[in-house]
Amino acid sequence: MRKNNSDRQHQKKIWRILGNLFILLFLSSQSIAAIPDNINAVYLPSHKCSDRKISELIHYADIANLNAVVIHVKDPFGKISWKSNHPIARAMGARAFDGSLERTVKRLKDNNIWTIAKIDIFVDHQLVSKYPEMGLINTQTDGSWADQNGLFWANPYDRRVWDYNITLCKELIAFGFDEIQFDYIRFPSDGNLAAIHYPFSSNNLTKSQSIGRFLKAAYTELKPLDVVISVDVFGLTAWKTTDFGVGQVLEEIAPYVDVICPMFYPSHFPVGFLGKKVPGDYPLEIMELSMKRIQKRTNKKIRPWIQGFWYKPEEIRAQLDGVANAGASSWAVWNPSANYAATYRALAQRMNSKFPAPNFYPAVTEIRNNNDRIVQGHSRIVNLTNYKKGYTIISLEKPKTQYKRSYSTLISVLNTVDEGIMDRILLRRNIPFHTLTDKITKNMLIVDLLSKDLAIDSRRMRPMPIYIDWDNTCRFTQSVPKDGLYSYLQAAISGDMRGIKS
Numbered sequence: 001m002r003k004n005n006s007d008r009q010h011q012k013k014i015w016r017i018l019g020n021l022f023i024l025l026f027l028s029s030q031s032i033a034a035i036p037d038n039i040n041a042v043y044l045p046s047h048k049c050s051d052r053k054i055s056e057l058i059h060y061a062d063i064a065n066l067n068a069v070v071i072h073v074k075d076p077f078g079k080i081s082w083k084s085n086h087p088i089a090r091a092m093g094a095r096a097f098d099g100s101l102e103r104t105v106k107r108l109k110d111n112n113i114w115t116i117a118k119i120d121i122f123v124d125h126q127l128v129s130k131y132p133e134m135g136l137i138n139t140q141t142d143g144s145w146a147d148q149n150g151l152f153w154a155n156p157y158d159r160r161v162w163d164y165n166i167t168l169c170k171e172l173i174a175f176g177f178d179e180i181q182f183d184y185i186r187f188p189s190d191g192n193l194a195a196i197h198y199p200f201s202s203n204n205l206t207k208s209q210s211i212g213r214f215l216k217a218a219y220t221e222l223k224p225l226d227v228v229i230s231v232d233v234f235g236l237t238a239w240k241t242t243d244f245g246v247g248q249v250l251e252e253i254a255p256y257v258d259v260i261c262p263m264f265y266p267s268h269f270p271v272g273f274l275g276k277k278v279p280g281d282y283p284l285e286i287m288e289l290s291m292k293r294i295q296k297r298t299n300k301k302i303r304p305w306i307q308g309f310w311y312k313p314e315e316i317r318a319q320l321d322g323v324a325n326a327g328a329s330s331w332a333v334w335n336p337s338a339n340y341a342a343t344y345r346a347l348a349q350r351m352n353s354k355f356p357a358p359n360f361y362p363a364v365t366e367i368r369n370n371n372d373r374i375v376q377g378h379s380r381i382v383n384l385t386n387y388k389k390g391y392t393i394i395s396l397e398k399p400k401t402q403y404k405r406s407y408s409t410l411i412s413v414l415n416t417v418d419e420g421i422m423d424r425i426l427l428r429r430n431i432p433f434h435t436l437t438d439k440i441t442k443n444m445l446i447v448d449l450l451s452k453d454l455a456i457d458s459r460r461m462r463p464m465p466i467y468i469d470w471d472n473t474c475r476f477t478q479s480v481p482k483d484g485l486y487s488y489l490q491a492a493i494s495g496d497m498r499g500i501k502s
Contacts, residue, residue, distance in 0.1 A: 396410065
């Protein structure tokens with residue numbers, strides 16, 4: 001009787017294993033079908049997700065065949081870019097940025113852009129600072145172990161760390177992300193590695209097996225939520241068939257992801273790699289040979305990271321050519337500052353084209369023939385702009401509590417001024433700004449100029465007409481020319497509301 005029970009338990013175990021295997025195979029086949037054939041992406045840190053930056057990416061997506069954006073939603077410090085409901089994230093105050101991640105995702109998806117959430121897993125300074133029991137232990141100090149950058153690492157053997165990150169991924173999927181991309185899915189590679197103690201490592205799992213177990217757990221929980229799973233790996237992972245110390249072995253990783261994203265940055269390969277004294281001088285060869293190497297070891301989709309930093313357009317183009325020579329067409333470009341001027345030039349070269357710069361708002365030359373613009377506050381005209389003659393008169397008004405909108409601050413009034421006019425003023429006054437500089441920043445620069453010109457503290461300003469001849473001197477003055485003052489008073493008396501935007 002005891003033997004029969006043992007046999008039945010053994011049979012149940014076998015069927016359970018086969019069932020799990022079937023589910024994984026089914027999910028894997030489903031996910032591959034859901035991924036676009038070609039993903040051409042750029043990287044975007046969370047703090048760069050401004051409306052203007054997203055507009056830039058949408059602009060180039062239309063003309064440069066870009067169709068995806070990788071947004072860095074959880075960084076090595078453990079900071080996240082959304083308001084999480086997870087009790088650990090809330091207890092730590094993990095949110096770092098006030099922007100709306102949900103709105104950014106929606107805007108990208110509305111423009112048919114594939115959205116990828118990049119989440120750093122096992123380097124998590126904030127988590128270990130708050131919960132040191134989830135981190136690595138420094139055997140020399142009995143405190144939390146930190147790498148050469150001073151960052152604490154979470155314990156890859158600790159299931160609590162797994163569960164925390166998997167739950168965060170579920171929140172990201174709920175926002176509408178098409179893909180979850182794991183980064184720092186490895187063990188530490190720098191610092192005093194000999195001083196590390198790994199709690200919970202007594203289960204005799206190797207580093208690579210532990211990484212595989214985490215990915216299996218994440219894949220099993222996240223795949224039913226209709227999302228693609230990808231993973232960033234070191235470039236050497238394609239070339240090493242055994243673990244080189246960080247737990248990244250391709251054969252342990254591949255079964256539990258849909259896409260593998262090797263970081264084939266040519267400048268990051270060691271001296272002497274492939275017989276090259278300076279591998280970074282051979283971007284095409286490094287990319288092509290590395291791609292062919294990894295393609296021989298797995299049938300999973302490969303989307304390499306392109307080095308978009310340090311390099312000129314020609315060197316970025318060479319990497320893209322290397323990908324194409326390997327018979328692949330998907331890639332993602334990495335630039336930590338999200339500055340893709342060189343990348344766009346490289347893409348234009350490959351298309352034998354020249355990309356027009358994005359136009360976020362009309363320049364002065366485009367609005368010169370507009371009719372006068374008059375913006376009426378609750379008690380006075382706060383902006384009268386004569387486009388044909390090239391001047392603007394602005395004025396604050398006294399605050400009124402009964403009105404929801406009041407032009408009682410200089411910033412609120414300047415918000416009514418055309419951004420093209422602001423550009424003209426800043427250029428004429430030799431104030432540097434960038435194409436992507438937002439209007440709020442320009443407002444602050446204009447406030448400084450106005451305060452200096454009038455020798456007035458902007459916080460102590462009272463309602464009064466201020467004149468700016470933006471066609472000539474671009475200086476602010478309280479001396480309003482007669483024709484301008486007449487127009488201003490006439491508009492105020494007549495209550496002429498043409499062109500009002502309030």
